[in-house]
Amino acid sequence: MPPRKRSQADDPGPAKKRATRSGTRSETTSAKSGACVAEAKATEVSKEAEEEAKEAVQGSKNEAQTKSKKQAKQAKRATQAKLGEPTTEHAKDPEDAKPLKQPKLATSATTTQEAPTPGRRFWLMKAEPETRIEKGKDVKFSIDDLASRTEPEGWDGIRNYGARNNLRSMKEGELAFFYHSNCKFPGIVGIMAIVKEASIDTTAFDPKEPYYDPKSDPLNPKWYLVHVKFVEKFNRTVGLHELKKYAGKELADMPLLKQGRLSVSEVPEGCWDFVIGLAKKPAEEI
Protein backbone atom coordinates (compact mmCIF):
# COMPACT_ATOMS: atom_id res chain seq x y z
CA MET A 1 0.00 0.00 0.00
CA PRO A 2 1.74 3.05 1.04
CA PRO A 3 5.18 3.65 -0.26
CA ARG A 4 8.14 2.26 1.41
CA LYS A 5 11.60 1.12 1.24
CA ARG A 6 13.23 -0.13 -1.77
CA SER A 7 15.15 -3.14 -0.85
CA GLN A 8 16.14 -4.80 -4.04
CA ALA A 9 15.66 -8.10 -2.38
CA ASP A 10 12.87 -9.38 -4.52
CA ASP A 11 13.12 -12.76 -3.01
CA PRO A 12 10.30 -14.57 -4.64
CA GLY A 13 8.91 -15.81 -1.44
CA PRO A 14 5.48 -17.22 -1.65
CA ALA A 15 3.03 -14.64 -0.80
CA LYS A 16 -0.54 -14.48 -1.30
CA LYS A 17 -0.32 -11.36 -3.18
CA ARG A 18 -2.08 -8.48 -1.67
CA ALA A 19 -1.92 -10.05 1.68
CA THR A 20 -0.87 -6.79 3.10
CA ARG A 21 -3.66 -4.82 1.87
CA SER A 22 -6.43 -7.18 1.22
CA GLY A 23 -6.37 -7.52 4.88
CA THR A 24 -8.64 -5.24 6.67
CA ARG A 25 -6.44 -6.93 9.07
CA SER A 26 -8.20 -5.58 12.02
CA GLU A 27 -8.90 -7.57 15.10
CA THR A 28 -11.67 -9.21 13.21
CA THR A 29 -9.09 -11.03 11.19
CA SER A 30 -8.98 -13.72 13.74
CA ALA A 31 -7.59 -16.19 11.30
CA LYS A 32 -3.94 -15.66 11.86
CA SER A 33 -3.50 -17.10 15.25
CA GLY A 34 0.04 -16.11 15.87
CA ALA A 35 -0.23 -12.59 14.78
CA CYS A 36 -3.50 -12.30 16.46
CA VAL A 37 -2.21 -13.34 19.80
CA ALA A 38 0.61 -10.99 19.34
CA GLU A 39 -1.76 -8.26 18.60
CA ALA A 40 -3.91 -9.01 21.54
CA LYS A 41 -0.94 -8.95 23.80
CA ALA A 42 0.38 -5.87 22.26
CA THR A 43 -2.93 -4.23 22.69
CA GLU A 44 -2.93 -4.96 26.34
CA VAL A 45 0.48 -3.63 26.67
CA SER A 46 -0.34 -0.51 24.87
CA LYS A 47 -3.34 -0.10 27.09
CA GLU A 48 -1.05 -0.23 30.01
CA ALA A 49 1.11 2.31 28.42
CA GLU A 50 -1.93 4.36 27.85
CA GLU A 51 -2.80 4.16 31.46
CA GLU A 52 0.66 5.21 32.33
CA ALA A 53 0.39 8.08 30.02
CA LYS A 54 -2.85 9.12 31.58
CA GLU A 55 -1.45 8.90 35.00
CA ALA A 56 1.47 10.86 33.85
CA VAL A 57 -0.80 13.57 32.71
CA GLN A 58 -2.83 13.59 35.86
CA GLY A 59 0.11 13.59 38.13
CA SER A 60 1.83 16.00 35.92
CA LYS A 61 3.26 17.85 38.83
CA ASN A 62 5.23 15.03 40.26
CA GLU A 63 5.90 13.88 36.86
CA ALA A 64 7.26 17.16 35.90
CA GLN A 65 9.85 16.78 38.54
CA THR A 66 10.80 13.22 37.94
CA LYS A 67 10.69 13.27 34.25
CA SER A 68 11.37 16.77 33.26
CA LYS A 69 14.78 16.02 31.97
CA LYS A 70 13.55 13.30 29.84
CA GLN A 71 10.81 15.42 28.49
CA ALA A 72 13.17 18.19 27.78
CA LYS A 73 15.27 15.77 25.86
CA GLN A 74 12.37 14.57 23.91
CA ALA A 75 11.21 18.01 23.18
CA LYS A 76 14.60 18.91 21.94
CA ARG A 77 14.80 15.93 19.74
CA ALA A 78 11.41 16.57 18.43
CA THR A 79 12.48 19.98 17.49
CA GLN A 80 15.57 18.75 15.85
CA ALA A 81 13.84 16.20 13.82
CA LYS A 82 10.98 18.55 13.33
CA LEU A 83 8.78 15.62 12.67
CA GLY A 84 7.70 14.71 16.05
CA GLU A 85 9.11 11.72 17.73
CA PRO A 86 12.38 10.91 16.20
CA THR A 87 15.32 8.72 16.27
CA THR A 88 16.19 7.59 19.69
CA GLU A 89 12.80 7.03 21.08
CA HIS A 90 12.96 3.45 20.05
CA ALA A 91 11.91 0.24 21.55
CA LYS A 92 13.25 1.05 24.94
CA ASP A 93 11.22 4.06 25.49
CA PRO A 94 7.83 3.15 26.84
CA GLU A 95 6.70 6.55 25.86
CA ASP A 96 6.84 5.28 22.40
CA ALA A 97 3.71 3.35 22.94
CA LYS A 98 2.05 6.31 24.35
CA PRO A 99 -1.04 6.87 22.41
CA LEU A 100 -2.50 9.91 21.06
CA LYS A 101 -2.74 12.36 23.75
CA GLN A 102 -4.71 15.31 22.67
CA PRO A 103 -3.45 16.21 19.30
CA LYS A 104 -3.11 19.88 19.14
CA LEU A 105 -6.55 21.12 18.79
CA ALA A 106 -7.47 21.82 15.32
CA THR A 107 -7.39 25.23 13.97
CA SER A 108 -10.92 26.32 13.60
CA ALA A 109 -12.54 24.58 16.49
CA THR A 110 -10.00 25.60 19.01
CA THR A 111 -12.04 28.57 19.83
CA THR A 112 -15.38 26.91 19.86
CA GLN A 113 -17.09 25.92 23.05
CA GLU A 114 -16.84 22.49 24.56
CA ALA A 115 -13.21 21.73 24.67
CA PRO A 116 -13.25 17.97 24.18
CA THR A 117 -14.41 18.28 20.62
CA PRO A 118 -11.46 19.25 18.56
CA GLY A 119 -12.25 20.36 15.08
CA ARG A 120 -12.12 18.00 12.22
CA ARG A 121 -8.83 17.81 10.53
CA PHE A 122 -7.91 16.82 7.02
CA TRP A 123 -5.18 14.58 5.78
CA LEU A 124 -3.26 13.35 2.82
CA MET A 125 -2.06 9.79 2.46
CA LYS A 126 0.15 8.38 -0.23
CA ALA A 127 0.09 5.03 -1.89
CA GLU A 128 1.70 3.64 -4.99
CA PRO A 129 -0.74 2.81 -7.76
CA GLU A 130 1.78 0.96 -9.89
CA THR A 131 3.12 -2.50 -9.32
CA ARG A 132 6.26 -2.75 -7.30
CA ILE A 133 7.48 -5.95 -5.81
CA GLU A 134 8.75 -5.83 -2.30
CA LYS A 135 9.80 -9.07 -0.66
CA GLY A 136 7.88 -10.95 -3.25
CA LYS A 137 4.72 -9.01 -2.69
CA ASP A 138 3.15 -6.39 -4.81
CA VAL A 139 2.77 -3.23 -2.80
CA LYS A 140 0.64 -1.51 -5.37
CA PHE A 141 -2.45 0.15 -4.03
CA SER A 142 -4.49 2.60 -6.04
CA ILE A 143 -7.68 4.44 -5.39
CA ASP A 144 -9.43 1.92 -7.60
CA ASP A 145 -8.19 -0.82 -5.34
CA LEU A 146 -9.64 1.03 -2.41
CA ALA A 147 -12.90 1.61 -4.22
CA SER A 148 -13.28 -2.09 -4.80
CA ARG A 149 -13.03 -2.99 -1.14
CA THR A 150 -16.13 -4.00 0.67
CA GLU A 151 -14.62 -3.60 4.09
CA PRO A 152 -12.52 -0.94 5.73
CA GLU A 153 -8.95 -1.04 4.60
CA GLY A 154 -6.10 -1.04 7.07
CA TRP A 155 -3.58 1.55 5.97
CA ASP A 156 -0.52 -0.36 7.00
CA GLY A 157 3.15 -0.07 6.29
CA ILE A 158 3.79 3.39 7.66
CA ARG A 159 7.32 3.35 9.01
CA ASN A 160 8.14 6.92 9.66
CA TYR A 161 7.57 8.64 12.96
CA GLY A 162 6.16 11.83 11.60
CA ALA A 163 3.70 9.96 9.44
CA ARG A 164 2.84 7.65 12.28
CA ASN A 165 2.13 10.51 14.62
CA ASN A 166 -0.26 11.89 12.10
CA LEU A 167 -1.96 8.53 11.82
CA ARG A 168 -2.37 8.41 15.53
CA SER A 169 -4.07 11.73 15.76
CA MET A 170 -6.66 10.94 13.13
CA LYS A 171 -10.23 10.77 14.34
CA GLU A 172 -13.02 8.68 13.04
CA GLY A 173 -14.98 10.55 10.43
CA GLU A 174 -12.14 12.71 9.25
CA LEU A 175 -11.29 12.85 5.57
CA ALA A 176 -8.08 12.31 3.68
CA PHE A 177 -6.90 12.87 0.16
CA PHE A 178 -5.69 9.77 -1.61
CA TYR A 179 -2.40 10.59 -3.31
CA HIS A 180 -0.77 8.50 -5.99
CA SER A 181 2.97 8.52 -5.63
CA ASN A 182 5.96 7.03 -7.36
CA CYS A 183 4.12 6.74 -10.63
CA LYS A 184 3.70 8.29 -14.04
CA PHE A 185 1.29 10.95 -12.96
CA PRO A 186 1.67 11.67 -9.27
CA GLY A 187 -1.11 13.63 -7.64
CA ILE A 188 -4.30 13.70 -5.63
CA VAL A 189 -6.91 11.37 -7.04
CA GLY A 190 -9.74 11.29 -4.57
CA ILE A 191 -11.01 11.20 -1.02
CA MET A 192 -11.32 8.59 1.66
CA ALA A 193 -12.66 8.63 5.21
CA ILE A 194 -11.13 7.45 8.41
CA VAL A 195 -13.47 4.82 9.76
CA LYS A 196 -11.39 3.43 12.56
CA GLU A 197 -8.77 5.18 14.58
CA ALA A 198 -5.26 4.00 15.16
CA SER A 199 -4.53 0.41 16.09
CA ILE A 200 -1.38 -1.61 15.99
CA ASP A 201 0.10 -2.41 12.61
CA THR A 202 0.94 -6.06 13.07
CA THR A 203 2.60 -6.30 9.68
CA ALA A 204 5.63 -4.83 11.38
CA PHE A 205 6.10 -8.08 13.28
CA ASP A 206 5.97 -10.46 10.36
CA PRO A 207 9.26 -11.08 8.55
CA LYS A 208 7.38 -12.03 5.44
CA GLU A 209 5.69 -8.69 5.18
CA PRO A 210 7.14 -6.05 2.89
CA TYR A 211 7.25 -3.59 5.73
CA TYR A 212 8.54 -5.86 8.40
CA ASP A 213 10.47 -3.97 11.04
CA PRO A 214 12.83 -6.23 12.95
CA LYS A 215 13.14 -3.64 15.62
CA SER A 216 9.51 -3.43 16.43
CA ASP A 217 8.27 -5.58 19.23
CA PRO A 218 4.74 -6.82 19.82
CA LEU A 219 5.23 -6.08 23.46
CA ASN A 220 6.02 -2.51 22.69
CA PRO A 221 4.55 -1.69 19.34
CA LYS A 222 5.92 1.17 17.34
CA TRP A 223 3.78 1.23 14.26
CA TYR A 224 0.12 1.90 13.79
CA LEU A 225 -2.48 1.96 11.11
CA VAL A 226 -5.91 3.42 10.63
CA HIS A 227 -8.77 1.98 8.69
CA VAL A 228 -10.15 3.91 5.78
CA LYS A 229 -12.94 3.63 3.29
CA PHE A 230 -13.42 4.96 -0.16
CA VAL A 231 -15.44 8.12 -0.50
CA GLU A 232 -14.85 9.56 -3.92
CA LYS A 233 -12.61 9.46 -6.93
CA PHE A 234 -12.10 12.76 -8.67
CA ASN A 235 -12.91 13.06 -12.32
CA ARG A 236 -9.35 14.02 -12.86
CA THR A 237 -6.07 13.79 -11.05
CA VAL A 238 -4.90 16.98 -9.45
CA GLY A 239 -1.29 16.52 -10.36
CA LEU A 240 1.68 17.39 -8.25
CA HIS A 241 2.86 19.73 -10.96
CA GLU A 242 -0.44 21.54 -10.77
CA LEU A 243 -0.36 21.74 -6.99
CA LYS A 244 3.09 23.19 -7.16
CA LYS A 245 1.81 26.15 -9.08
CA TYR A 246 0.13 27.30 -5.90
CA ALA A 247 2.96 26.43 -3.58
CA GLY A 248 3.77 30.01 -2.76
CA LYS A 249 0.17 31.05 -2.58
CA GLU A 250 -3.04 29.22 -1.82
CA LEU A 251 -1.19 26.06 -0.95
CA ALA A 252 1.68 27.67 0.87
CA ASP A 253 0.95 25.69 4.01
CA MET A 254 0.56 22.34 2.38
CA PRO A 255 3.05 19.93 3.94
CA LEU A 256 3.08 17.85 0.80
CA LEU A 257 4.76 20.70 -0.99
CA LYS A 258 7.14 21.55 1.78
CA GLN A 259 8.13 18.16 2.96
CA GLY A 260 7.64 15.92 0.04
CA ARG A 261 8.65 12.72 1.64
CA LEU A 262 6.07 12.51 4.36
CA SER A 263 3.66 9.81 3.40
CA VAL A 264 0.93 10.88 5.79
CA SER A 265 0.51 14.59 6.29
CA GLU A 266 -2.07 17.05 7.43
CA VAL A 267 -3.87 19.33 5.04
CA PRO A 268 -4.93 22.70 6.41
CA GLU A 269 -8.60 23.29 5.89
CA GLY A 270 -8.05 26.15 3.51
CA CYS A 271 -5.81 23.99 1.35
CA TRP A 272 -8.32 21.20 1.46
CA ASP A 273 -11.05 23.42 0.10
CA PHE A 274 -8.76 24.84 -2.50
CA VAL A 275 -7.73 21.44 -3.80
CA ILE A 276 -11.34 20.34 -3.96
CA GLY A 277 -11.95 23.42 -6.04
CA LEU A 278 -9.18 22.41 -8.40
CA ALA A 279 -10.51 18.90 -8.65
CA LYS A 280 -13.95 20.08 -9.69
CA LYS A 281 -12.74 22.57 -12.21
CA PRO A 282 -14.00 21.93 -15.70
CA ALA A 283 -11.30 20.74 -18.01
CA GLU A 284 -11.35 23.88 -20.11
CA GLU A 285 -10.24 25.95 -17.19
CA ILE A 286 -7.27 23.92 -16.24
Place this chain on the structure above:
DNA sequence: GCCAACGTTGGC
Protein backbone atom coordinates in the same frame (compact mmCIF):
# COMPACT_ATOMS: atom_id res chain seq x y z
C1' DG B 1 18.05 5.16 -13.26
C1' DC B 2 19.56 9.42 -11.14
C1' DC B 3 19.81 12.17 -7.41
C1' DA B 4 18.16 15.81 -3.94
C1' DA B 5 16.26 15.97 0.33
C1' DC B 6 15.73 14.20 4.41
C1' DG B 7 15.56 10.42 8.01
C1' DT B 8 18.31 7.01 10.81
C1' DT B 9 22.30 4.93 12.81
C1' DG B 10 26.34 4.52 15.31
C1' DG B 11 31.04 6.02 16.62
C1' DC B 12 33.10 9.03 19.39
Place this chain on the structure above:
DNA sequence: GCCAACGTTGGC
Protein backbone atom coordinates in the same frame (compact mmCIF):
# COMPACT_ATOMS: atom_id res chain seq x y z
C1' DG C 1 24.73 14.69 22.23
C1' DC C 2 27.05 15.73 17.90
C1' DC C 3 27.68 14.64 13.36
C1' DA C 4 29.34 11.88 9.38
C1' DA C 5 27.96 8.11 6.86
C1' DC C 6 24.49 5.64 5.22
C1' DG C 7 19.59 4.53 3.77
C1' DT C 8 15.07 5.81 1.87
C1' DT C 9 11.58 8.47 -0.59
C1' DG C 10 9.85 9.79 -4.60
C1' DG C 11 9.95 13.23 -8.49
C1' DC C 12 11.91 13.53 -12.73
